Amino acid sequence: MGETGIHSGEIHELAHKAMTDVRLQEAYRSSTLRLYTHRLHAIAEVPGFEKLRERGQDVKHEVLEHLDVYLEQFESSVERNRGQVHWASTGREACEIVCEIVRRAQAREVVKAKTMVGEEIDLNQALESAGILGVETDLGEFIVQLAHERPAHIVAPAIHKTRTDVADLFAAHVNPQRTEVPEHLTAIARQTLRQAFARAGVGLSGANFAVAETGTIVVIENEGNIRFSTTAPRVHIALVGVEKLVPRMEDLAVFLRLLARSATGQKLTSYTSLLTGPRRAGEDGPDEMHVVLVDNGRIRALADEGMREALCCIRCGACLNACPVYRKIGGHAYGWVYGGPIGAIITPLFAGLEPARELPFASSLCGACRDVCPVKINIPDLLLRLRAKVQQESPAPKPKGSPVTERMAMRLWAWIMKRPLAYTLAAHLARFGQRFLVEEAWIKRASMYPLGRWTEGRDLPALAPKSFRQKFKEISKGVGADRQPISS
Ligand code: SF4
Numbered sequence: 126m127g128e129t130g131i132h133s134g135e136i137h138e139l140a141h142k143a144m145t146d147v148r149l150q151e152a153y154r155s156s157t158l159r160l161y162t163h164r165l166h167a168i169a170e171v172p173g174f175e176k177l178r179e180r181g182q183d184v185k186h187e188v189l190e191h192l193d194v195y196l197e198q199f200e201s202s203v204e205r206n207r208g209q210v211h212w213a214s215t216g217r218e219a220c221e222i223v224c225e226i227v228r229r230a231q232a233r234e235v236v237k238a239k240t241m242v243g244e245e246i247d248l249n250q251a252l253e254s255a256g257i258l259g260v261e262t263d264l265g266e267f268i269v270q271l272a273h274e275r276p277a278h279i280v281a282p283a284i285h286k287t288r289t290d291v292a293d294l295f296a297a298h299v300n301p302q303r304t305e306v307p308e309h310l311t312a313i314a315r316q317t318l319r320q321a322f323a324r325a326g327v328g329l330s331g332a333n334f335a336v337a338e339t340g341t342i343v344v345i346e347n348e349g350n351i352r353f354s355t356t357a358p359r360v361h362i363a364l365v366g367v368e369k370l371v372p373r374m375e376d377l378a379v380f381l382r383l384l385a386r387s388a389t390g391q392k393l394t395s396y397t398s399l400l401t402g403p404r405r406a407g408e409d410g411p412d413e414m415h416v417v418l419v420d421n422g423r424i425r426a427l428a429d430e431g432m433r434e435a436l437c438c439i440r441c442g443a444c445l446n447a448c449p450v451y452r453k454i455g456g457h458a459y460g461w462v463y464g465g466p467i468g469a470i471i472t473p474l475f476a477g478l479e480p481a482r483e484l485p486f487a488s489s490l491c492g493a494c495r496d497v498c499p500v501k502i503n504i505p506d507l508l509l510r511l512r513a514k515v516q517q518e519s520p521a522p523k524p525k526g527s528p529v530t531e532r533m534a535m536r537l538w539a540w541i542m543k544r545p546l547a548y549t550l551a552a553h554l555a556r557f558g559q560r561f562l563v564e565e566a567w568i569k570r571a572s573m574y575p576l577g578r579w580t581e582g583r584d585l586p587a588l589a590p591k592s593f594r595q596k597f598k599e600i601s602k603g604v605g606a607d608r609q610p611i612s613s
Contacts, residue, residue: 134483135460136458136459136460136483136484136487137483139454139457139458139459139460140454140458140487142458143453143454143455143457143458144453144454148287149285149455150453150455152284152285152286152287152455153284153285153451153452153453153454153455154452154453156281156284157284157445157446157451157452158446158452160280160281160388160389160390160442160443160446161443161446161447161497162390163389163390163391164386164387164388164389164390164443164446164497165390166390167385167386167390167391167392168386168387170392171382171386174386177379177382177383177499178383178498178499178500178501179501180379181379181380181383181439181499181500181501182437182500182501184371184372184376184379184380185436185437185439185500186437187372188368188370188371188372189368189427189433189436189437192367192368192370192427195337195370195372196337196367196370196418198337198338199335199336199337199340199370199418200418201340202336202337202338202339202340202341203340203402203414203416204340205340206340206401206402206403206414207402207403207414208340208402208403208414208415208416209413209414209415209416210415210416210418211415211416211417211418212417212418212420213417213418213419213420213421214420214421214424215420215421216245216246216247216419216421217246217251219242219246219248219364219417219419219421220246220247220248220251220252221251222417223248223251223252223329223362223364223417224251224252224255224257226327226360226362226415227252227255227257227326227327227360227362228255230326230327230359230360230413231326232257232325232326232327232358232359232360233256233257233258233326234257234258234259234260234321234324234325234326234327235252235257235258235259235260235325235326235327235328235329236260236262236318236321236322236325236327236328236329236353236354236357236358237249237259237260237261237262237266237328237329237330237354238262238263238328238329238330238331238344238346238350238351238354238355239261239263239265239266239282239331239346239351240329240330240331240364241276241279241331241440241462241463242331242364242365242366242419242421243329243331243364244275244276244462245421245462245463245475246364246419246421248329248364249270259329260318260321260325262318262321262322262350262351262353262354263282263346263348263350263351264283264311264314264348264350265281265282265283265284266282266283267314267318268282268283268286268291268294269282269283269286271294271295271297271298271299272286272290272294274457275456275457275462276456276462277455277456277457277464278442278445278456278464278465279440279441279442279445279463279464279465279467279468280388280389280440280441280442281442284455284456285455285456285457288305288307288310289305291310292304292305292310295310295313295314299313299314299317300313300317318350318353322353322354322357322358323357325357325358326358326359326360327358327359327360327361327362328353328354328355328356328357328358328360328361328362328411329354329361329362329363329364330342330344330351330354330355330361330362330363330364331344331363331364331365332344332363332364332365332369333345333369333380333384333439333440334369334370334371334377334380334439335363335365335369335370335371335416336370336371336372336373336374336376336377337370337371337372337373338372338373338374339374339401340401340402341374341399341400341401342363342365342399342400342401342416343377343397343398343399343400344397344398344400345381345384345385345393345394345396345397345398346394346395346396346398347389347391347394347395347396348395348396349395349396351396351398352396352398355398355400355410355411356409356410356411358411359411359412359413360411360412360413360414360415361400361403361410361411361413361414361415362415362416362417363400363414363415363416363417364417364419365416365417365418365419366419366421366423367418367419367420367423367424368423368427368436368437368438380439381393381397383439383441383499383500384439384441384499386499387441387442387443387497387498387499388441388442388443400414402414421475422474422475422476422477423436423475425474426471426474426475429474431510432470432474432507432510432511434502434503434507435467435470435471435474435502435507437500437502438467438471438500438502439499439500440467441499442465443494443497443498443499444465444466444467444493444494444497444498444504445464445465445466445467445468446497447493447494447496447497448465448466448488448493448494449489449491449493450465450466450487450488450489451464451465451466456468459472459484459487461476461481461484465494466488466494466504466508467494467502467504468484469484469485469487469488469508469511470484470485470504470507470508470511472484473485473511473515478511478514478515478518478519479519482515482519485508485511485512485515486512486515488505488508490505490508490509491505492505549592552588552592555588556588556590559587559588562587563587566586566587567584567585567586567587568580568584568585568586568587569584
């Protein structure tokens with residue numbers, strides 16, 4: 126993981142800020158809901174989608190069991206195709222390798238296709254320090270680069286930006302003639318990026334998968350910018366996390382079906398590129414192809430049997446779209462490169478427990494992420510394990526102040542819960558008290574302490590007008606009344 130993250134406690138400030146930004150919340154809510162719904166429709170069309178998920182899970186587990194073997198096989202396959210493999214144990218090493226390749230190619234400019242590993246290792250900062258211009262060519266990444274931000278979502282980096290935001294950014298940095306028409310904005314980006322593709326000496330990409338038996342890098346996209354980045358410049362560099370391997374070409378058939386449907390609800394993305402070595406005689410493409418295999422905490426995670434399942438992730442983003450916490454606070458509030466449920470796991474695994482100790486607690490453990498994960502990662506289970514690890518290895522300093530009231534409230538709660546009469550009385554009082562606060566079955570704004578602090582950033586479900594026992598009694602009476610006496 127790169128060196129930019131947040132300090133302990135900052136996640137609360139970021140989340141609080143996000144929860145008071147109504148415009149931002151609406152942008153996240155509508156976009157994640159759209160992706161979530163598209164996914165539902167797309168998987169409904171595939172008979173036996175569950176079987177496909179199981180197959181994907183099995184292949185990923187097989188890779189992790191024999192990662193050493195597959196990595197060596199991949200290296201030999203790439204070299205057989207005249208590509209070069211570089212091994213980077215840390216993010217810094219990976220950045221140095223990339224900068225050195227760019228220097229040797231005597232290039233001043235690099236066109237970058239979307240790569241989350243590049244974000245993870247702070248590659249843009251490293252390029253800048255080396256005097257190299259890195260231009261993001263994915264439209265979403267291009268937008269967040271103009272805004273000097275990080276991607277807000279694994280799949281949709283500019284998910285938090287409205288059309289107006291993009292129009293303002295383009296007018297300020299790209300073309301002063303302001304427009305909000307999406308087609309015109311896209312045309313402006315295309316014009317600017319075409320010039321960058323023509324100038325750049327090096328193209329840099331990530332990899333969705335890397336096939337061990339053939340040494341093939343697989344990248345999927347909808348815009349065509351990855352094809353340009355990997356074929357137009359003289360040199361192509363692929364940054365690949367070591368967990369991205371799949372053993373055989375035939376496994377791709379499983380993962381391509383899973384990934385596009387889970388990410389954007391498409392059957393397949395518009396472009397699927399399989400890159401096997403530099404160009405051969407009579408072909409288009411780069412003269413050199415370099416693959417940088419990045420560890421950066423992955424091998425440490427692999428050694429931890431309880432946590433290694435997290436390395437199965439194929440970065441589809443479905444768990445982010447399903448997560449009620451991510452939908453509310455968005456990606457930047459997590460403070461690191463990877464947000465959402467899977468980010469709350471892989472960030473502490475890659476960056477170390479201490480700097481990211483609060484992330485595993487940023488979850489309601491509702492399980493929606495597990496239900497949508499195409500490779501069936503048990504995310505809530507991993508979050509609980511990480512929480513236990515944090516408590517053992519890096520316990521939080523003893524809280525001061527307000528938790529006294531919290532402890533008293535918990536004691537009172539426990540006392541009531543053990544006494545049926547007190548429980549019934551408390552429920553009656555609460556039902557009576559909430560009458561002045563409920564709006565459409567929710568308590569949305571309450572001024573008095575402690576409810577006020579809760580409803581400042583989220584809604585509280587109101588108590589049902591009748592308790593379960595009351596309803597049960599009424600229904601039982603009704604059923605009894607309907608029954609006909611049995612004649613003898
Ligand atoms: S954990 Fe599963 S759902 Fe989330 S991004 Fe990874 S593969 Fe997709």
